[in-house]
Amino acid sequence: MSRLVTGDAVVLGLQVARLPSRAMALAIDLVVIVGVYLLVSVVLLSSVLPLGPAAAQAVGVALLILVLVGGPVAVETLSRGRSLGKLAFGLRVVRNDGGPVRFRHALVRGAIGFVEIIFTAGSVAAIASLVSAEGRRLGDVFAGTMVVRERVPGSRALPVAPPPPAVAGQLAELDLSRVPDSLWLAVRQYLSRIRQLDQGVAWSMAVRLADDMVARVGTPAPPGLHPAAYLSAVAGERQRREAERTFGAPAAAPVAPAAPPPPLPEPQPRPRESYRPEAPPPERRTGFTPPG
Structure with missing residues (x-):
């Protein structure tokens, strides 16, 4: 290359x-x-x-x-x-x-x-x-x-699970003001080329970028969320906020009152928290097992 x-x-x-x-x-x-x-x-x-x-x-x-x-x-x-x-x-x-x-x-x-x-x-x-x-x-x-x-054979895409619906509420509370433009650019380039990367390379890049993102926002990532899905969800949240600032908040349709959802456990922020969606074993830093 x-x-x-x-x-x-x-x-x-x-x-x-x-x-x-x-x-x-x-x-x-x-x-x-x-x-x-x-x-x-x-x-x-x-x-x-x-x-x-x-x-x-x-x-x-x-x-x-x-x-x-x-x-x-x-x-x-x-x-x-x-x-x-x-x-x-x-x-x-x-x-x-x-x-x-x-x-x-x-x-x-x-x-x-x-x-x-x-x-x-x-x-x-x-x-x-x-x-x-x-x-x-x-x-x-x-x-x-x-x-x-010009015709480069593509590698097998890394399977990424979609974020659960409960994650949207947690992402809405994130402080994205401390994330630099260089990190947003790196995340956007990674997400656009994830299907062209080798599985091992895509996994290591996702974990590294997720670690940097967690350290910037100061809030641990939701448990059980794939690092690439976390990056995609955070990037989507940033685009949603920019769209609201530009075009205004969309009008919400009237809905019937519903019972409030059970409260989520309050995350404990740490200044340089590594991306740990699950409890990692002692010998690994992130707790993920690379695919395949």
Whole structure:
């Protein structure tokens, strides 16, 4: 996974395409390019052959450069970095900051690729890709680009139980004023990518973020609540409060009086309470057993 930082200081997690997938995509592109070159050369050379061998050689050289260099450059520019082979294997050429490539990037890649792929039979490009930590060949280094995977296989989602209805009343009493924006941003990014994370990574991140959230609000988490469900419930409570401040509290429908619910046990706040929805055994800090 490559950690790219955009101009807006946003960290992008992109999976870099490695040599095997890039080689197979290049093989498809070369088959298409060679086929187009042979077809066009037969048509043009048969037309200019009566003009003499010198004219035929000039047309052949111009056609070779036009198809082998101009063709890939035009395709990558118009498709924003996706040739036919890259489309088949779910790859794309992007800039070092994660943005789409432009004509100058495609031109540099195509010109240098004509030398390192065609003239050297791909040996220079293969060596450069193996040496580079991000799998970049010389054309990518000089153009400031890289090839990434667009279709990343997703891991099995971590099962998260919904919060019980009684939790809503406890969350409404939380003091969220001491939670910094950086923690809210981390929670929002985690919840949006939880289905793309490995189970162990998702569990450890949920426990760490829940610990930080509990320490900020100063109130222990409800017993028996999953840490990811706790984060989702707290984030939803913050959005509900912001919506009320912006649009006003919604009018409640008249309901028949009901018996008051039994009182909940009063939580005992501690300044740096770890996220403990259940009584933990002595050898574990949080008391959770990682799934699977």
